[in-house]
Amino acid sequence: MTNHAENTPYVFTKKVGKGAMQDRSCYKLTQEGERLFRMQKYEQGIDLLKKALEVGTDDFSLLSAIYCQLGNAHTMLKDYEQALKFHTYDILVERLIGNKPGEAKSCANLGNIFKMKGAYNDALTFTFKQLDFAEELGDKVLKSRAYYNIATIYVERGRCTKLEAAEERNDAKNDEAQSDFENAAKYFKLNLEVAEALDDPLTMGRCYGSLGNTFYCLGDYDQSIEFHKRRLELSQQYGDRASMRRAHANIANCHALKSNMPLAIQHYKLAYNLATEIGNKTEEAQMAYSLANALYIGKEVQKAITYFQRHLKIARSLEDISGQLRSCYSLALSFNNLCERRKALYYLVLAKRNSLQVNDTSAILDIDNLLHEILEAGQENVLIDDIELIIDQSADPAPAEIEHRELRLTFFQKRNINDRPVNTPEDPLAEDRYEKEEFFDMLAKLQSKRMNDQRVDASVLNANIDFRVRQTDTEPDNSSTDGSEVLIDLILNAQERRMDDQRAPFLPGLNPNGQIILRRLNTDQGNEELDDHLVEWLMRVQSQRLDEQRSELPPIKPEGQEELDKKKEEDVTAIVMRMQAGRLEDQRAHLPTIPTSKN
Numbered sequence: 001m002t003n004h005a006e007n008t009p010y011v012f013t014k015k016v017g018k019g020a021m022q023d024r025s026c027y028k029l030t031q032e033g034e035r036l037f038r039m040q041k042y043e044q045g046i047d048l049l050k051k052a053l054e055v056g057t058d059d060f061s062l063l064s065a066i067y068c069q070l071g072n073a074h075t076m077l078k079d080y081e082q083a084l085k086f087h088t089y090d091i092l093v094e095r096l097i098g099n100k101p102g103e104a105k106s107c108a109n110l111g112n113i114f115k116m117k118g119a120y121n122d123a124l125t126f127t128f129k130q131l132d133f134a135e136e137l138g139d140k141v142l143k144s145r146a147y148y149n150i151a152t153i154y155v156e157r158g159r160c161t162k163l164e165a166a167e168e169r170n171d172a173k174n175d176e177a178q179s180d181f182e183n184a185a186k187y188f189k190l191n192l193e194v195a196e197a198l199d200d201p202l203t204m205g206r207c208y209g210s211l212g213n214t215f216y217c218l219g220d221y222d223q224s225i226e227f228h229k230r231r232l233e234l235s236q237q238y239g240d241r242a243s244m245r246r247a248h249a250n251i252a253n254c255h256a257l258k259s260n261m262p263l264a265i266q267h268y269k270l271a272y273n274l275a276t277e278i279g280n281k282t283e284e285a286q287m288a289y290s291l292a293n294a295l296y297i298g299k300e301v302q303k304a305i306t307y308f309q310r311h312l313k314i315a316r317s318l319e320d321i322s323g324q325l326r327s328c329y330s331l332a333l334s335f336n337n338l339c340e341r342r343k344a345l346y347y348l349v350l351a352k353r354n355s356l357q358v359n360d361t362s363a364i365l366d367i368d369n370l371l372h373e374i375l376e377a378g379q380e381n382v383l384i385d386d387i388e389l390i391i392d393q394s395a396d397p398a399p400a401e402i403e404h405r406e407l408r409l410t411f412f413q414k415r416n417i418n419d420r421p422v423n424t425p426e427d428p429l430a431e432d433r434y435e436k437e438e439f440f441d442m443l444a445k446l447q448s449k450r451m452n453d454q455r456v457d458a459s460v461l462n463a464n465i466d467f468r469v470r471q472t473d474t475e476p477d478n479s480s481t482d483g484s485e486v487l488i489d490l491i492l493n494a495q496e497r498r499m500d501d502q503r504a505p506f507l508p509g510l511n512p513n514g515q516i517i518l519r520r521l522n523t524d525q526g527n528e529e530l531d532d533h534l535v536e537w538l539m540r541v542q543s544q545r546l547d548e549q550r551s552e553l554p555p556i557k558p559e560g561q562e563e564l565d566k567k568k569e570e571d572v573t574a575i576v577m578r579m580q581a582g583r584l585e586d587q588r589a590h591l592p593t594i595p596t597s598k599n
Contacts, residue, residue, distance in 0.1 A: 023058070026066075030069070033052065037072075046074070052509065058511050061097075064102060068090050071087035087106055090106045091106035111123045111127035111149055111153070120157040123153045127149045127150050128150065147190045148188070152184075188210050189207075205243060209227070209228065209231045209246065212226075221258050222254075231243065232251070252271060252294070253290075261294055261297055272291050285311050288314070289323075292305075296333075308331050343391075343392045345392075349391060351367055352411065353406065388408055
């Protein structure tokens with residue numbers, strides 16, 4: 001579940017004179033940049049919008065639109081630091097010109113970026129601010145979006161915390177995850193209430209699906225099924241086959257976890273058929289594999305083999321090695337279940353090859369265990385001279401080429417693709433003796449690992465075999481300290497230009513005439529307060545990050561307590577200047593705690 005970036009609509013206002021020509025040039029560059037973004041040519045679009053900033057404008061609405069588009073483009077490129085920078089410029093502009101709907105939009109964008117970075121506390125701060133604006137403006141559509149955004153942040157944080165709890169076996173973290181999922185359900189329901197009041201079927205459908213997924217995370221499968229059924233009914237009403245497929249798949253997942261395999265199989269089949277009709281090969285493969293697992297667990301092994309083979313065919317066409325690994329291992333398991341062990345060994349050899357290619361150590365261990373089980377059950381029928389496997393490729397509609405070395409038991413000793421058996425004699429007869437000894441050593445080692453009857457039964461394939469490629473680079477960073485220096489640095493840079501009583505933040509692309517207008521805006525006390533409050537607010541968002549990154553300052557002496565008590569009444573500029581002085585002396589200085597905003 002992801003919330004989409006909010007865009008700034010811009011309507012060009014006709015002007016006269018030199019400023020008009022400059023604005024038109026800036027506007028044309030902006031238009032062309034947005035056209036490139038729609039074509040997903042983000043780098044070229046960014047270049048054009050940066051040229052638009054070089055041309056400059058005194059039109060704050062146009063400037064805001066450029067910042068917003070640049071922020072969204074950098075978000076699509078996963079350059080979150082640049083995205084944060086431009087969306088922060090955007091929120092500064094919107095605050096300075098008093099555009100509260102625009103400021104709410106900027107809050108949504110900043111919250112979305114922090115969520116993608118895994119800085120969930122910061123994400124909630126901005127998104128609750130979006131909700132505050134919605135309530136102040138009485139904008140139900142904006143409120144609906146804010147509720148949805150808040151809920152998705154709680155879901156993401158809950159999932160992340162739940163994974164940590166499982167890895168660390170930490171009950172406290174598991175409770176935190178449950179609390180996040182409960183909060184997510186609360187805000188999705190609020191979102192649904194507003195959507196129903198607005199008679200917005202698109203948002204209602206999204207809420208049904210999101211609530212179904214959230215109750216799934218809470219382990220309440222009956223509630224999950226109920227909401228996914230509502231999603232399914234709405235999708236059928238509008239002929240949305242993609243949503244229908246997702247709903248059937250989610251309902252099937254819940255029934256599978258409730259051990260109701262007939263209903264799970266029924267919904268997986270419907271999801272598979274829809275994926276085939278839509279023509280999305282990735283989803284078709286996913287549904288084929290899920291259906292095959294359900295059939296296997298439901299003891300319909302021969303039917304399961306048919307769908308595992310369909311999954312393998314698509315995985316091969318997509319050159320998906322991890323997908324091939326899952327299929328081949330599952331097929332080996334299925335044929336072993338039917339006592340067709342030579343066919344099982346053929347697929348096991350392929351699975352071993354795939355596991356080495358993706359360096360999946362967990363899969364390698366599972367393959368070793370299955371090999372031991374097959375050899376123990378029928379060694380005389382599957383081995384030549386106790387060193388070479390006998391395989392049967394006839395079950396594969398498109399048999400793969402097997403190298404002779406892959407049939408030797410020593411191939412299964414490899415733990416990575418570059419491994420070679422050490423101290424192997426050069427003499428062929430000696431090599432045979434060596435491999436026999438290695439085979440019996442391997443059996444002994446594997447036997448020692450079985451720990452009596454703790455081995456997992458083959459029927460629990462789906463719950464105990466996890467062949468996902470480990471991609472640690474895709475895991476979110478839960479800390480709010482990861483490179484978010486851009487916001488506080490931006491504020492500090494903005495304050496440098498407020499010297500000499502000009503009180504105007506530095507905004508790239510704002511031409512001299514615009515700077516004059518901005519200074520006039522800031523001479524008004526109300527606008528000055530708005531600017532100060534914005535700076536204070538952005539600083540508070542960073543307080544957690546600063547607490548974690550910076551060392552504490554020396555304790556404040558008692559006689560300095562009076563000065564500390566007056567801090568809230570001082571000008572924000574003085575606060576920032578003192579902080580800057582601390583940064584020069586000690587780059588990791590700790591900021592005094594500032595009251596946290598609502599989240």
